[in-house]
Amino acid sequence: MPRRGILKLVYLLALVVCVSAVGDFDWTRNEKTSFYYGTFPTGFLWGVGSSAYQTEGAWNKDGKGMSIWDVFAHKKGKISSNETGDSSCDGYYKFKDDISLMKEMKLNHYRFSISWPRILPSGLKSEHINEKGIKYYNDLIDLLLDNTITPVVTLYHWDLPQVLQEKYGGWQNESMVSYFNDFGDLCFERFGNRVKHWITFNNPWSISVEGYETGEHAPGLKLRGTGAYKAAHHIIKAHAKVWHTYDRKWRSKQKGLIGISLTADWGEPVDMSNQRDIEAAERYIHFYLGWFATPLFHGDYPQVMKEYVGRKSGQQGLGASRLPVFSPQEKSYIRGTVDFLGLGHYTTRYITEKNYPSGFGDSYFADRDLAELVDPQWPDPGSEWLYSVPWGFRRLLNFVKSQYGNPMIYVTENGVSEKMLCTDLCDDWRMQYFREYINEMLKAIKDGVNVKGYTAWSLLDSFEWDEGFSERFGLYFVDFTNKDKPRYPKASVQFYKRIISSNGFPNQREVESWKRKAVETCSSSNQLLAADPLIGHMEMVTEIVVPTVCTLCILLSAVFFMFLLRRRL
Numbered sequence: 001m002p003r004r005g006i007l008k009l010v011y012l013l014a015l016v017v018c019v020s021a022v023g024d025f026d027w028t029r030n031e032k033t034s035f036y037y038g039t040f041p042t043g044f045l046w047g048v049g050s051s052a053y054q055t056e057g058a059w060n061k062d063g064k065g066m067s068i069w070d071v072f073a074h075k076k077g078k079i080s081s082n083e084t085g086d087s088s089c090d091g092y093y094k095f096k097d098d099i100s101l102m103k104e105m106k107l108n109h110y111r112f113s114i115s116w117p118r119i120l121p122s123g124l125k126s127e128h129i130n131e132k133g134i135k136y137y138n139d140l141i142d143l144l145l146d147n148t149i150t151p152v153v154t155l156y157h158w159d160l161p162q163v164l165q166e167k168y169g170g171w172q173n174e175s176m177v178s179y180f181n182d183f184g185d186l187c188f189e190r191f192g193n194r195v196k197h198w199i200t201f202n203n204p205w206s207i208s209v210e211g212y213e214t215g216e217h218a219p220g221l222k223l224r225g226t227g228a229y230k231a232a233h234h235i236i237k238a239h240a241k242v243w244h245t246y247d248r249k250w251r252s253k254q255k256g257l258i259g260i261s262l263t264a265d266w267g268e269p270v271d272m273s274n275q276r277d278i279e280a281a282e283r284y285i286h287f288y289l290g291w292f293a294t295p296l297f298h299g300d301y302p303q304v305m306k307e308y309v310g311r312k313s314g315q316q317g318l319g320a321s322r323l324p325v326f327s328p329q330e331k332s333y334i335r336g337t338v339d340f341l342g343l344g345h346y347t348t349r350y351i352t353e354k355n356y357p358s359g360f361g362d363s364y365f366a367d368r369d370l371a372e373l374v375d376p377q378w379p380d381p382g383s384e385w386l387y388s389v390p391w392g393f394r395r396l397l398n399f400v401k402s403q404y405g406n407p408m409i410y411v412t413e414n415g416v417s418e419k420m421l422c423t424d425l426c427d428d429w430r431m432q433y434f435r436e437y438i439n440e441m442l443k444a445i446k447d448g449v450n451v452k453g454y455t456a457w458s459l460l461d462s463f464e465w466d467e468g469f470s471e472r473f474g475l476y477f478v479d480f481t482n483k484d485k486p487r488y489p490k491a492s493v494q495f496y497k498r499i500i501s502s503n504g505f506p507n508q509r510e511v512e513s514w515k516r517k518a519v520e521t522c523s524s525s526n527q528l529l530a531a532d533p534l535i536g537h538m539e540m541v542t543e544i545v546v547p548t549v550c551t552l553c554i555l556l557s558a559v560f561f562m563f564l565l566r567r568r569l
């Protein structure tokens with residue numbers, strides 16, 4: 001056969017493989033059915049999560065170097081109320097207390113992250129290893145194991161050493177790939193005899209888009225249309241390199257697993273009978289999850305990303321696509337570098353097609369040609385972006401199954417927030433959220449999705465990035481106004497504990513009693529919290545002072561308005 005003929009055949013085969021892989025997910029199947037009573041497979045793992053910058057505090061203690069988040073949070077105007085994670089929950093000092101809380105909940109695992117600059121202050125393994133930082137993580141891991149809690153360790157939860165940002169431009173620079181590999185290798189060397197579950201990156205979408213495209217997160221760069229794609233490209237390579245290092249050097253001795261944690265919303269077509277909406281929703285997910293998952297499972301970016309970014313780049317008069325390209329060697333190096341997929345999920349959007357004409361400005365968002373909508377009836381108790389849409393979770397899990405060959409999944413994040421000023425520990429909305437989202441995960445397992453564990457986000461209220469402390473995701477309330485940072489259980493602690501001890505939802509009668517019982521325990525915690533003088537003061541401000549001042553303002557404006565009217569008449 002002539003060469004061109006062979007090439008054509010290979011191309012056709014590749015096309016068939018791609019089309020059939022994408023074709024598996026049934027977009028029109030739209031079950032939003034009622035509650036399912038049943039239990040999870042034996043051995044299903046239940047845990048909670050946290051991350052270093054969000055909880056540890058001790059930002060400049062015991063030889064720790066500066067991270068991009070330390071620097072970013074100290075700049076005025078970057079974080080809500082100019083708050084910082086300098087002391088946060090003081091997890092660095094209080095991890096023993098926190099492990100007691102976890103033991104009480106009978107958790108199987110605890111997901112936390114290692115702060116890169118805490119153990120490598122200048123970012124480089126060749127320069128200086130901070131043994132005090134190593135000791136902190138050793139103590140944490142040992143105590144978890146003493147309490148039969150499995151450590152699940154994230155290597156990178158966004159806190160890049162500041163030096164690497166300043167010297168090289170952080171994830172814009174390919175050199176991060178080998179610096180990150182050295183850091184990972186050091187972690188395997190020092191902790192790998194006890195840690196068997198590794199996550200390379202947490203939510204690379206956020207690192208790339210919010211760190212390098214919109215600039216809402218550290219390092220705060222606004223390199224629209226290019227920055228996010230470049231950062232993601234290096235992150236994918238860095239992930240693959242660390243996976244290979246583990247595979248080659250440590251796996252046979254340490255017998256662990258190494259994966260990545262990708263976070264994605266579900267995108268539901270606005271109009272199921274409209275093929276263009278279906279395609280727009282598919283694009284939304286491929287630009288979100290597929291951007292990272294497709295290279296790691298299939299060796300290259302999703303076809304639709306290559307097409308859209310390529311075409312838009314052409315229309316903008318660029319000689320090459322803004323989406324970087326993997327060489328054939330890189331593709332085979334990257335493909336298959338996940339022992340498990342960590343999945344973070346919180347919410348859903350309705351998606352419809354929307355054309356962004358060229359000249360609109362380069363951006364990741366415009367490249368997708370779609371609009372995101374929400375149903376105003378969806379509950380949204382806390383963060384502005386977080387609507388509770390449980391059925392989206394089941395659809396996302398089924399999508400992963402159909403697209404990536406039913407991989408082993410650990411849900412690495414799922415949860416809901418409330419506003420900072422809310423001091424009510426009877427968090428009805430969170431119990432409802434967990435009940436429904438976990439139930440959708442159970443349905444997905446019945447659908448055949450290979451989910452092995454679930455991690456509630458998060459153990460404690462903590463530093464919520466650019467939102468500072470204004471949004472609380474914790475199962476435990478943290479009183480940040482008190483220098484001892486006391487923790488108080490919200491009702492959802494009891495509720496989650498019941499799910500864990502029953503390994504699911506055994507029957508209607510029992511499950512319905514859980515909320516009632518949880519609420520009984522939370523009223524006593526509420527009293528404890530109200531006894532805290534600072535919180536008592538806060539409550540007085542929110543419950544008495546703010547409403548009184550508002551009412552007075554309204555009255556005064558009414559009087560003023562009437563006065564004006566009378567003068568005119």
Ligand code: NOJ
Nearest residue numbers: 051202203263413464473
């Ligand atoms: C994802 C991030 O990984 C985590 O750090 C954050 O707290 C949650 N989303 C909630 O926004």
